[in-house]
Amino acid sequence: MSAELLFRDDLVKRLRDVVRAAVLTGAGASQESGVRTFRDAQVGLWAQFRPEDLATPEAFARNPKRVWDWYAERRRLLQDVEPNPAHWALAEMERRIPHFTLITQNIDGLHQRAGSVHVVELHGNLHRVRCSVCGRYAERWDETEETPPRCVACGGMLRPDVVWFGEFLPRLEWERARSAAETCQVFFSIGTSGVVEPAASLPFIAKRQGALIVEINLEATPLTPSADYSLRGKAGEILPALVRAVWGGEG
Numbered sequence: 001m002s003a004e005l006l007f008r009d010d011l012v013k014r015l016r017d018v019v020r021a022a023v024l025t026g027a028g029a030s031q032e033s034g035v036r037t038f039r040d041a042q043v044g045l046w047a048q049f050r051p052e053d054l055a056t057p058e059a060f061a062r063n064p065k066r067v068w069d070w071y072a073e074r075r076r077l078l079q080d081v082e083p084n085p086a087h088w089a090l091a092e093m094e095r096r097i098p099h100f101t102l103i104t105q106n107i108d109g110l111h112q113r114a115g116s117v118h119v120v121e122l123h124g125n126l127h128r129v130r131c132s133v134c135g136r137y138a139e140r141w142d143e144t145e146e147t148p149p150r151c152v153a154c155g156g157m158l159r160p161d162v163v164w165f166g167e168f169l170p171r172l173e174w175e176r177a178r179s180a181a182e183t184c185q186v187f188f189s190i191g192t193s194g195v196v197e198p199a200a201s202l203p204f205i206a207k208r209q210g211a212l213i214v215e216i217n218l219e220a221t222p223l224t225p226s227a228d229y230s231l232r233g234k235a236g237e238i239l240p241a242l243v244r245a246v247w248g249g250e251g
C-alpha cells in the first residue's frame with residue numbers, strides 16, 4: 001500500500017473513544033495469507049468436489065476417509081501459512097480496546113497465532129478433532145494406517161472439530177458471539193460474504209442496539225447497505241492503516 005489510506009475523521013474519532021467492540025471475520029481475513037476462501041475454486045485432487053459435498057455429516061457418514069483426508073490436506077497446507085497484516089492489526093486492536101471480542105468463521109487458527117486472545121470460533125478449529133461417538137476433544141492424536149483415526153477413549157471415529165453444513169454452532173460460542181453483538185459500540189464485519197447464518201445476523205443484531213457498523217470487504221455484501229462505513233479493499237491493507245490512523249504506531 002503506497003499512499004496511506006485516508007479515513008473519515010468522524011470514523012477515526014469514534015474509534016478512538018471505543019470501549020466495547022466486536023469483530024466478525026470470514027475467509028477474506030485469511031485470504032492474504034494464501035488461504036483459499038470459500039469462493040475460490042477447489043484445486044488439485046479436490047477440484048472435483050465442492051466444500052458443500054465434503055463438509056457435511058452425510059459426506060462423513062458416506063466416506064469418512066475422504067472427508068478426513070480433505071481436512072488433513074487443508075491442515076497440511078496451513079503449515080506453510082503465516083498470519084497476514086489483517087490478523088496482526090486485529091491483535092493490536094484487541095490491545096487498544098478495553099472490551100474486544102473477535103468472532104471468526106474461520107477454522108485456520110491464524111487469529112490466535114497473530115496474538116488475538118478473546119477469539120470466538122463459531123465454526124470450530126481445523127487443528128482440533130473430536131470423537132464422532134463420545135464427543136471427546138483432542139488437539140493431538142496418533143495418525144494410524146486407519147483413517148480416520150480412532151478415539152482413545154471409546155474407539156469411535158475421530159472427526160474434525162469444525163461445524164459442517166447443516167450442523168448447529170457450538171452453543172457456548174454462539175452465546176458469546178451474540179452477547180458481544182448485543183453490547184458492542186462498534187461492530188466490524190471483515191472479509192465475509194455475509195450469506196451464511198447465523199453468523200451473518202450478528203452485525204444486524206449489533207445495528208439494532210445502536211452499534212456503529214464498519215464493513216471491510218473486497219466486494220459489496222448484503223450488509224453493505226446497512227453499514228455506516230463500508231471500506232472496500234483488502235483487509236490486510238485497510239486494517240493496519242486504520243489502526244495507525246486511530247491509535248498511531250505500527251498497525
Ligand code: OAD
Pocket residue numbers: 025026027028029031032037038039040055105106123163164165190191192193194195196216217218219221233234235236
Ligand atoms: P466467503 O468465501 O463466502 O467470502 C469471503 C469474502 O471475503 C468475500 O466477500 C470476498 O470478496 C472477501 N475477500 C476476499 N479476499 C479479501 C481480502 N483480502 N480482504 C477483504 N475481503 C476479502 O467466506 P466466508 O464469508 O467466510 O461455513 O464464508 C462463511 C462461511 O461459509 C464459512 O465459514 C463456511 C462457509 O459455509 C462453514 O464451513 C460452516
